[in-house]
Amino acid sequence: MSESESGTPSGGASSRRRFFARVIAAVQAAIGGTLGVVVGGAVLSPGLARRESSWLPAGRLTDLPINQPTPVMLRLERQDGYQRVIDRRAVFLVRTGEGVTALDSTCTHLGCRVSWNSESQQLRCPCHGGTYDRTGAVISGPPPEPLARFATRVDEDGRVMVEL
Amino acid sequence: MRRAVADWLDARTGFRAARKHLLDEPLPAGTGWWFVTGSVVLFLIGVQFVTGVVLTMYYVPAPDHAYDSVRFIMDQLPFGSVLRGLHVFGASFIVIAALVHMVRVVALGSYRKPREMTWITGVVLLLLILAFALSGYLLPWDQKAYWATTVTINVARSGPMGDYVAGLLRGGSGLGPLTLLRWYSAHVFLLPACLIGFVVAHIYLMRRHGISGPIDPVAGPERPFYPYHALKDTLAVALVFAALVALAVTVRAPLDAVADPTDATYVPRPEWYFLSLFQLLKYFPGPLEPVATQGVPGLVVAFLFLLPFLGKTGSRRLRDRPVVAGMFLIIGLGVTGLTVMGLRDTPGHSASEGWSPLAVAGSEFVKDARCTSCHRDGGAASEIVGLAMLKDPDWLLSHVRDPQIIAPGLREPPSGAMSIGQAQSVLSYTRRVRAGKPLPPPMDADTRTASRIIGRYCASCHMIDGEGSAGAPDLTNAGRTRDAKWLHEWISAPDEIDAGANMPGFGAFLSEEQMSALVKYLAARK
Numbered sequence: 001m002s003e004s005e006s007g008t009p010s011g012g013a014s015s016r017r018r019f020f021a022r023v024i025a026a027v028q029a030a031i032g033g034t035l036g037v038v039v040g041g042a043v044l045s046p047g048l049a050r051r052e053s054s055w056l057p058a059g060r061l062t063d064l065p066i067n068q069p070t071p072v073m074l075r076l077e078r079q080d081g082y083q084r085v086i087d088r089r090a091v092f093l094v095r096t097g098e099g100v101t102a103l104d105s106t107c108t109h110l111g112c113r114v115s116w117n118s119e120s121q122q123l124r125c126p127c128h129g130g131t132y133d134r135t136g137a138v139i140s141g142p143p144p145e146p147l148a149r150f151a152t153r154v155d156e157d158g159r160v161m162v163e164l
Numbered sequence: 165m166r167r168a169v170a171d172w173l174d175a176r177t178g179f180r181a182a183r184k185h186l187l188d189e190p191l192p193a194g195t196g197w198w199f200v201t202g203s204v205v206l207f208l209i210g211v212q213f214v215t216g217v218v219l220t221m222y223y224v225p226a227p228d229h230a231y232d233s234v235r236f237i238m239d240q241l242p243f244g245s246v247l248r249g250l251h252v253f254g255a256s257f258i259v260i261a262a263l264v265h266m267v268r269v270v271a272l273g274s275y276r277k278p279r280e281m282t283w284i285t286g287v288v289l290l291l292l293i294l295a296f297a298l299s300g301y302l303l304p305w306d307q308k309a310y311w312a313t314t315v316t317i318n319v320a321r322s323g324p325m326g327d328y329v330a331g332l333l334r335g336g337s338g339l340g341p342l343t344l345l346r347w348y349s350a351h352v353f354l355l356p357a358c359l360i361g362f363v364v365a366h367i368y369l370m371r372r373h374g375i376s377g378p379i380d381p382v383a384g385p386e387r388p389f390y391p392y393h394a395l396k397d398t399l400a401v402a403l404v405f406a407a408l409v410a411l412a413v414t415v416r417a418p419l420d421a422v423a424d425p426t427d428a429t430y431v432p433r434p435e436w437y438f439l440s441l442f443q444l445l446k447y448f449p450g451p452l453e454p455v456a457t458q459g460v461p462g463l464v465v466a467f468l469f470l471l472p473f474l475g476k477t478g479s480r481r482l483r484d485r486p487v488v489a490g491m492f493l494i495i496g497l498g499v500t501g502l503t504v505m506g507l508r509d510t511p512g513h514s515a516s517e518g519w520s521p522l523a524v525a526g527s528e529f530v531k532d533a534r535c536t537s538c539h540r541d542g543g544a545a546s547e548i549v550g551l552a553m554l555k556d557p558d559w560l561l562s563h564v565r566d567p568q569i570i571a572p573g574l575r576e577p578p579s580g581a582m583s584i585g586q587a588q589s590v591l592s593y594t595r596r597v598r599a600g601k602p603l604p605p606p607m608d609a610d611t612r613t614a615s616r617i618i619g620r621y622c623a624s625c626h627m628i629d630g631e632g633s634a635g636a637p638d639l640t641n642a643g644r645t646r647d648a649k650w651l652h653e654w655i656s657a658p659d660e661i662d663a664g665a666n667m668p669g670f671g672a673f674l675s676e677e678q679m680s681a682l683v684k685y686l687a688a689r690k
Contacts, residue, residue, distance in 0.1 A: 023398075046241065
């Protein structure tokens with residue numbers, strides 16, 4: 001409720017009115033604030049939660065062709081509310097001379113899934129025609145930046161590990 | 165700038181006149197604290213709306229998920245326990261505030277001509293509030309939810325066209341997903357829509373006729389609602405809200421174990437505001453039951469609707485309205501008396517809240533390597549502590565007896581199948597895990613030993629605390645009829661006492677230590 005502007009009788013009554021109005025506003029603000037903290041906390045906090053990263057196995061290094069982006073599906077288990085869910089993330093592994101890089105398959109324009117076109121030797125996004133080369137750099141189209149990269153390492157058994 | 169925007173808006177919407185109309189209602193002199201009760205109810209309804217909307221962001225109205233989603237709200241969601249506390253306790257606050265409001269209206273004769281329709285919309289609002297409370301119950305899908313709703317539906321069955329009404333309430337052929345969904349739908353869509361409609365009508369009628377004011381007119385000028393009476397309203401609301409918040413912060417809103425349709429030990433108890441009806445039921449057994457389920461409540465509601473048309477002459481003073489005052493007093497005393505009696509009859513705690521011997525046994529069995537080879541951190545399956553039991557009991561029973569049935573190819577078959585009793589023990593334990601009690605309370609070694617033996621051997625044929633198998637006598641109160649010596653002899657070799665006994669002797673299976681722990685435990689159950 002906001003302040004009423006009506007009626008300005010004698011000075012005493014009017015200052016009493018103003019005082020009452022202030023008390024009402026203050027008490028209502030306190031009630032609203034308390035409710036706001038509880039409701040706001042419950043609504044906002046899960047949305048701000050961050051996931052801890054984890055290393056996931058993504059196949060053997062020796063199985064990967066050289067310089068050819070190879071899609072692998074990674075299963076990422078995470079807690080979502082009261083249940084554990086499994087996110088499936090498509091990642092392109094590119095084996096280079098010295099090691100392996102992992103490119104996110106999410107187009108940096110609006111989040112569609114890119115795929116490898118072996119004829120044109122490009123990663124293409126189906127939504128707005130963005131194209132990337134095998135290192136993830138933008139060749140053409142609307143994407144504002146190169147494909148995201150994930151950290152990789154090769155363990156002692158020759159398995160490629162990707163950090164998601 | 166602000167003024168210019170406000171002027172522009174006012175020229176198009178007329179909000180200043182509307183605000184003036186809302187806030188400057190002239191109230192008769194002497195309008196006191198008694199007239200804040202309606203505002204308190206309205207405010208509490210607002211709190212239910214706000215908290216309810218946020219709860220629906222996390223609640224899942226399906227039997228497989230409802231309980232876990234509520235547990236998530238209570239245990240993991242920041243401010244979740246306070247949020248649900250405000251909603252759950254707020255429901256009780258509304259019922260109290262609405263009753264106080266009603267008593268005030270009756271005491272001051274505010275329902276009389278020309279305010280009959282205001283009263284009638286108020287009675288409808290009271291019934292809607294009770295319908296909210298009833299439908300809200302089922303949603304957590306805990307034991308109380310399940311059993312209280314079972315009782316509600318069976319009460320409906322006792323009336324005229326009972327089977328159809330029960331079918332309407334149930335939605336499906338049994339109490340299950342369709343029931344939960346339709347009660348949820350009623351709770352969050354249908355009832356709020358009705359409530360808003362009747363609240364608007366109630367307030368419109370209140371403004372149309374003005375408030376009734378004090379019984380004896382007080383000399384003096386009328387004063388606008390804002391800020392004079394609004395201050396009283398605001399302070400009363402703040403006081404009630406402070407009490408509600410204090411309760412929600414300090415007391416955890418109750419949540420029983422997950423609903424279990426096979427549990428024979430649970431004693432369903434309604435919320436306190438339905439306790440009088442619950443108690444009334446006890447005095448009208450058998451064919452008289454409809455008197456308690458339909459007759460008496462129907463008459464009370466009919467009386468409330470007809471109240472403005474009784475005793476229309478005389479002043480607003482209570483002593484000039486003996487019929488209304490007398491009837492209201494009788495109903496009030498009746499409801500209060502029945503509620504108090506119902507509260508007295510409430511058992512201290514239901515058996516399922518404690519740890520039955522099978523649950524204790526189960527907590528030991530799950531440490532077995534056959535479970536932990538897969539159910540471990542980083543293993544093929546989640547750890548059993550914190551494992552939510554989403555499957556039905558039959559699935560779990562066959563899974564714990566032979567995991568291969570459910571998940572073929574994961575591992576070697578377990579060596580030696582579990583007994584039925586052991587499987588039920590694990591089941592009983594996982595139920596407590598799901599209810600947020602992963603560890604049994606501390607207990608002496610003998611009790612633990614006895615529990616393990618009961619789970620391993622006895623429960624495959626006997627019942628105890630409502631769990632086990634019904635093939636042999638119930639052991640819950642074994643110590644009432646038999647002493648330790650007799651039990652020892654019987655369990656060691658039953659055929660020496662009764663040549664035709666079906667029970668095998670366990671003298672050879674149990675060590676003397678185990679036997680004495682078991683006998684001591686059973687003999688103490690009186």
